Amino acid sequence: MSEGCGYCSGTGETVLWQGEDCRVILADEPGYPGWCRVVWKEHVAELSDLAPRQRRHLMDVVAAVERIVRSKMSPAKMNLASLGTQMPHLHWHIVPRQLTDPTYPSPVWAEPDASRARPRNESDLADQLRSALNAELGQGRSLPFR
Amino acid sequence: MSEGCGYCSGTGETVLWQGEDCRVILADEPGYPGWCRVVWKEHVAELSDLAPRQRRHLMDVVAAVERIVRSKMSPAKMNLASLGTQMPHLHWHIVPRQLTDPTYPSPVWAEPDASRARPRNESDLADQLRSALNAELGQGRSLPFR
Numbered sequence: 001m002s003e004g005c006g007y008c009s010g011t012g013e014t015v016l017w018q019g020e021d022c023r024v025i026l027a028d029e030p031g032y033p034g035w036c037r038v039v040w041k042e043h044v045a046e047l048s049d050l051a052p053r054q055r056r057h058l059m060d061v062v063a064a065v066e067r068i069v070r071s072k073m074s075p076a077k078m079n080l081a082s083l084g085t086q087m088p089h090l091h092w093h094i095v096p097r098q099l100t101d102p103t104y105p106s107p108v109w110a111e112p113d114a115s116r117a118r119p120r121n122e123s124d125l126a127d128q129l130r131s132a133l134n135a136e137l138g139q140g141r142s143l144p145f146r
Numbered sequence: 147m148s149e150g151c152g153y154c155s156g157t158g159e160t161v162l163w164q165g166e167d168c169r170v171i172l173a174d175e176p177g178y179p180g181w182c183r184v185v186w187k188e189h190v191a192e193l194s195d196l197a198p199r200q201r202r203h204l205m206d207v208v209a210a211v212e213r214i215v216r217s218k219m220s221p222a223k224m225n226l227a228s229l230g231t232q233m234p235h236l237h238w239h240i241v242p243r244q245l246t247d248p249t250y251p252s253p254v255w256a257e258p259d260a261s262r263a264r265p266r267n268e269s270d271l272a273d274q275l276r277s278a279l280n281a282e283l284g285q286g287r288s289l290p291f292r
Binding site: 080082 | 191192193194198201202205206208209212213216222223224225226227228229230231232234243250251252253255256257
């Protein structure tokens with residue numbers, strides 16, 4: 001635990017899947033429904049700080065989230081990123097990009113087009129993704145993952 | 147091969163390591179020395195389009211590049227991203243972030259601070275990274291990677 005780290009505390013998160021080593025949460029990013037994050041449990045900064053088997057487990061979860069988000073959201077493209085420059089606790093962004101989203105086709109961190117709509121997540125989206133993730137990953141799987 | 151895809155043609159790239167399934171190149175992004183890309187050979191859009199063993203091989207290479215770039219550039223943070231929204235050919239950005247880079251601590255795709263310097267890669271950086279990658283990965287390794 002690192003004091004002041006929002007990913008260590010996990011306050012206010014919409015958790016979609018909880019494993020022993022990482023969890024999947026639904027981000028609240030208006031304009032980008034289905035944007036998920038995979039958060040490593042320990043306060044570790046970089047992917048290469050993990051042991052190879054931990055890294056492979058994390059990336060297996062990221063790929064599973066990507067598959068499920070693709071299947072539910074039918075995006076034009078998926079974006080994946082592990083940045084954490086201001087919050088150095090290893091977490092992955094899994095972002096379905098739609099032709100109509102506020103920054104398409106630029107990265108989501110570019111200046112948005114103010115004229116585009118910013119729909120919120122539909123109320124049952126978390127439930128849909130949660131069921132699909134539990135079916136795909138099992139409940140609370142730990143290492144070794146598969 | 148997809149017509150008009152710069153990652154299929156590979157024109158003008160500074161190649162640091164070439165494997166049978168993917169290659170590592172040094173990006174020419176002024177202000178961000180050491181920014182590398184790992185490019186999957188086939189024209190595939192998404193990480194989850196790969197078979198699990200291909201995906202693990204690719205991410206092993208990404209992690210190796212991250213380790214080497216960290217060791218050579220001593221960054222404040224590493225950033226990893228697979229976006230490709232405008233160029234849907236699977237490639238990873240591996241970006242060492244420095245306190246003085248044009249967009250620190252925002253993502254590299256945010257609006258830059260025009261007052262910050264934009265140093266280019268030092269002339270021998272490609273050679274240094276190339277040697278380290280060949281030592282780490284071997285020359286032209288294919289699947290299965292390890």
